[in-house]
Amino acid sequence: MADKILAGEKKVKRHGFSVRVVHWTVAVSTFLLIFSGIGQLPVYRRYMLDRLPGLAWTSDFSVTLAIHYWAAVLLILAVTYHLVYHGLRRDRGILPRRGDVRQSVRIIMAMLGQGEEPENDKYLAEQRLAYAFIGFSLLLLIVTGLVKVLKNLPGVDLGADIIFWVTALHNAAMVLLMLGIAAHLAAFLFKENRYLLPGMFTGKVDLDYVRRRHQLWYRRLAQKGR
Amino acid sequence: MPGFTRREFFQRAFAAGLAGGLVLSGLGKQAGAAGRAPVGTVIDLTRCDGCRLAGVPACVRACREENQRRFPRPVDDIGNYWPQKKKEDWSDKRDLITRLTPYNWTFVQKVEVEHGGKLYRLAIPRRCMHCDNPPCANLCPFSAQRKTPEGPVVIDPDLCLGGAKCRQVCPWGIPARQAGVGLYLKIAPRFAGGGVMYKCNLCYDRLKAGRPPACVEACPRQALLIGSKERMRALARERAGQVGGYIYGERENGGTSTFYVSPVPFEKIHAALMQQKAAQANPSAPGFPGMPVGVGNYLDSVNGLALGMAVAPVAGAVAAGVAAYRTMKGDE
Numbered sequence: 378m379a380d381k382i383l384a385g386e387k388k389v390k391r392h393g394f395s396v397r398v399v400h401w402t403v404a405v406s407t408f409l410l411i412f413s414g415i416g417q418l419p420v421y422r423r424y425m426l427d428r429l430p431g432l433a434w435t436s437d438f439s440v441t442l443a444i445h446y447w448a449a450v451l452l453i454l455a456v457t458y459h460l461v462y463h464g465l466r467r468d469r470g471i472l473p474r475r476g477d478v479r480q481s482v483r484i485i486m487a488m489l490g491q492g493e494e495p496e497n498d499k500y501l502a503e504q505r506l507a508y509a510f511i512g513f514s515l516l517l518l519i520v521t522g523l524v525k526v527l528k529n530l531p532g533v534d535l536g537a538d539i540i541f542w543v544t545a546l547h548n549a550a551m552v553l554l555m556l557g558i559a560a561h562l563a564a565f566l567f568k569e570n571r572y573l574l575p576g577m578f579t580g581k582v583d584l585d586y587v588r589r590r591h592q593l594w595y596r597r598l599a600q601k602g603r
Numbered sequence: 604m605p606g607f608t609r610r611e612f613f614q615r616a617f618a619a620g621l622a623g624g625l626v627l628s629g630l631g632k633q634a635g636a637a638g639r640a641p642v643g644t645v646i647d648l649t650r651c652d653g654c655r656l657a658g659v660p661a662c663v664r665a666c667r668e669e670n671q672r673r674f675p676r677p678v679d680d681i682g683n684y685w686p687q688k689k690k691e692d693w694s695d696k697r698d699l700i701t702r703l704t705p706y707n708w709t710f711v712q713k714v715e716v717e718h719g720g721k722l723y724r725l726a727i728p729r730r731c732m733h734c735d736n737p738p739c740a741n742l743c744p745f746s747a748q749r750k751t752p753e754g755p756v757v758i759d760p761d762l763c764l765g766g767a768k769c770r771q772v773c774p775w776g777i778p779a780r781q782a783g784v785g786l787y788l789k790i791a792p793r794f795a796g797g798g799v800m801y802k803c804n805l806c807y808d809r810l811k812a813g814r815p816p817a818c819v820e821a822c823p824r825q826a827l828l829i830g831s832k833e834r835m836r837a838l839a840r841e842r843a844g845q846v847g848g849y850i851y852g853e854r855e856n857g858g859t860s861t862f863y864v865s866p867v868p869f870e871k872i873h874a875a876l877m878q879q880k881a882a883q884a885n886p887s888a889p890g891f892p893g894m895p896v897g898v899g900n901y902l903d904s905v906n907g908l909a910l911g912m913a914v915a916p917v918a919g920a921v922a923a924g925v926a927a928y929r930t931m932k933g934d935e
Contacts, residue, residue, distance in 0.1 A: 379930070395926050418744045419766035423684060423797075438742065438772055439901065446908040450915045457919030458926075465927035526909050529902050531736040531857055537749040544746040 380499065382598050388581040389598065391499070391573075395462065400577055402455040407515070407554070409448035414551060416441035449522055456515060470499050473509045477502040488567045499594040507561055514554040521547035641754035641860065642810065643832030644819070645839050646728055648865040649846050651826035653711045653726025660711045662728055663700050665821030667707065669806060673760070674706050675799060677783030685793050690782040691767075702890035703729065705781035705801040709818055712891075714875040718867035725865065725872065728818070728827065729892055730803035731756060731777045732852055732859035738901035739769035739778060748800075754832060754860045755805035760785060765798035772901040774856050775892035778802045805860075832860055839864050857900035869896045 381390050392400075421427050422436035434440045480495050480502035487494035500508070524543045528535050535543075564570045572586040587595050654660040675694070683690050693699070697706040709730040716723050737756045740748040747762035748769055758769075758778065764787045770778045778800040787796020806816035814820070819827045828835065836853065839862035843850050851863040851872075865872065873894040880891050 393930070395930075417742070417768075419768040419771070423687070423766075425686060438768065439904065442742075442901075442905050443908070446905045446911070450908065450911040453912060453915040454919040457916040458923040461920045461923035462927045465924065466931060523912060526912055529736075529741045530906055530909060531900075531902075534750070534752070537746075537751075540749065541746045544744070548744070 380594075380598060382584065382602050383581065384584070386581070387584045389584050389587045389595075390580060391576040391582045392580045394580065395458075397577060397580055399455050399459045399462075402451060403459075403515075406448040406452040406455065407558070409444055410452060410518075411551065411555065413441040413444040413448065417445065446526070449519075449526075452515070453519060456519065471505055471508045473505045474502070477506050481506055488569050494590070496592040497590055497594070499591060503564070507557065507564075511554065511557040511561065514550050514557055517550040518547060518554060521550065640831045640833075641752065642805070642829055643754065643835030643860045643862060644733075644805070644816075645828040645835050645842070646861060646863045647826045647828070647842060648725050648727060648863060649842070649848065650824045651711070651726045651728060651822075652824065653713055654823070655726075659700055660726075660728070661821040661823055662818035662827060663707070663709055663711060665817040666709045666730075666803070667700075669809075669817035670708060673801075675781040675784040675801065677781060677798070678788065681783030682793050684782070684797055691780045691798065692782050693779065694781065694783070702888070703777060703779050703802070703892070704890055705779045705799075707779075708801065708803040712876060712879075714872060714879065716867045716871045716875050718871060723867050725867070727863070727872065727894075729775075730818075731805070732775065732856065732861040733803075733805055734856045734900075735858035735860070736856075736900060736902065738772040738856070741902060742772050743769055751807065753807070753810055755807045755810065757804045757807050758800050758802065760799045760801075762786060763799045764790075764796040765800060767797060767800060769800055770889060774895060774898040774901075776889050777892060779890055835860075835862055838862075851894055851896070855896070855898050857903070863894075869894045 379390070379393075383390060415421075416435055417438070419436075421432075421441075427433050427436035483492060483495050484497070484501055484503055486492050495502075521543045524535070524539075525547060527533055528540055528543075565574065569590070572583055572590075576582045587598075654662075657664075674697075677692065677694050681690055681692050693704040693706055696704060700707055700710055702710055709728060712727040712729055714725050714727065716725060733754055733756050734750075737748075737750050740746075740750050740756055744766065745762060745764060747764070748756065748758045750756050763785055765780050765782065765785060767778070767780045770776050770780065779802065780798050780800055782798040785796070785799035787798065790796060806814075806818075809816060815829050816827075819829045828838065830838070839850050839853070842848070842864045846864070846866050848864055848866045849868050851865065851869045852859040852861040863869070873896060876891075876893045880886050880893070883891065
């Protein structure tokens with residue numbers, strides 16, 4: 378996934394194939410998990426979603442639970458892949474750094490027309506923070522979810538207190554994750570951020586955009602290209 | 604169990620390490636780590652006659668008296684379950700004893716079944732089976748329901764929001780919902796929550812105090828028995844052997860704490876019950892369970908996926924290792 382300037386195309390290679398596959402696997406499995414997870418609250422029948430054409434299955438717990446389990450397998454697969462892959466490669470670009478909160482405020486203010494945006498690296502400070510927040514929520518959901526899977530097995534008794542707290546944490550982490558995803562998507566309300574979107578589909582982003590906004594990253598790439 | 608008096612039963616069962624004796628007497632706390640013996644019950648249909656001569660079966664009466672203080676006391680103005688135009692309110696049917704309701708945690712079904720050329724009139728006390736791996740408790744989204752180490756499955760009425768998922772995943776649809784009571788009233792009663800679920804808790808407080816459940820104590824024919832689960836299982840088998848009968852509850856839903864013994868196959872009982880249910884004014888109304896033989900556990904299929912959860916991280920790590928090695932080699 379070597380990032381590089383593709384001068385001929387006026388693009389910059391931002392994400393390799395496996396990063397994109399992992400991103401979309403996490404996105405799809407997380408969507409399925411949230412939908413089927415909300416379905417574990419008996420709400421689709423109550424609010425009559427199951428009466429809409431083709432959605433009768435939404436109030437069948439045997440279906441939504443199976444979706445939840447399968448999607449969890451997919452998410453765990455993608456998350457372990459992500460952690461091991463980038464861990465082995467020592468990729469640290471997306472991890473939060475000191476001063477990221479202050480810098481995020483500056484970036485957002487700049488997008489609102491207030492002040493100058495700081496020089497950015499490959500990832501914006503707010504992207505690094507969002508990654509940590511969503512990553513933490515996902516890990517909390519996975520760990521508590523695994524305990525819940527264990528608890529469902531016959532002959533496993535974890536004790537009422539542990540089960541109560543694990544359930545509460547799982548539910549709370551889902552709320553955190555939904556907030557994180559909402560913020561992640563809300564970022565694209567800003568036009569300036571939309572230049573990043575093609576990166577998650579084709580792996581490439583516009584060269585001019587990188588030169589203009591991701592100066593730190595651009596300089597490093599340019600130096601490497603020499 | 605012929606010639607087996609209740610007194611003898613308690614002597615044998617409790618003395619032989621019955622949960623009620625050790626675990627539930629309070630000594631259980633100290634004995635906790637050493638392992639609490641879960642309780643089981645036998646419901647002997649060769650003995651139960653539904654208290655033919657009494658207006659209300661003794662077990663039903665005793666249960667209602669014992670649990671009177673636990674019965675729901677809903678608010679006066681109970682709202683519908685928005686956006687639906689209905690609610691589950693049994694408060695004007697408190698005297699109903701012909702099905703399970705929030706105010707009636709056990710009842711007696713009566714069926715006539717022909718078997719081996721003979722007509723049997725059976726009275727079948729019904730209540731929660733207290734399953735070994737209860738989907739009601741496991742799948743409660745707020746863990747308001749739990750399987751106790753002593754065996755009973757209990758609902759926390761202060762935490763239950765009345766979504767009634769537990770009833771949907773119970774093979775017998777046992778828990779009964781009452782609207783207008785419980786935690787949901789303090790949140791957004793019009794828009795979310797439905798009340799509190801109620802069902803038999805095997806008189807958990809009495810068990811912990813070393814006493815048998817009220818129904819067991821009240822049964823005049825010793826058709827209801829309680830003791831250590833394994834002892835009850837053995838008793839049920841012994842009794843079924845004596846009468847050439849059948850057992851229900853031993854493997855249903857992955858195993859339960861309740862062992863019915865019947866002189867006729869439960870398939871026939873179930874068919875008769877379903878026939879009765881179909882003839883009711885509202886056949887889809889909850890609280891009238893059948894006896895489906897060998898019914899599976901709601902969690903059976905997803906538990907099969909648990910292995911996938913264990914394999915997924917290994918597969919992910921191996922694939923990542925290969926991919927990382929290849930890209931790093933490429934980088935260099």
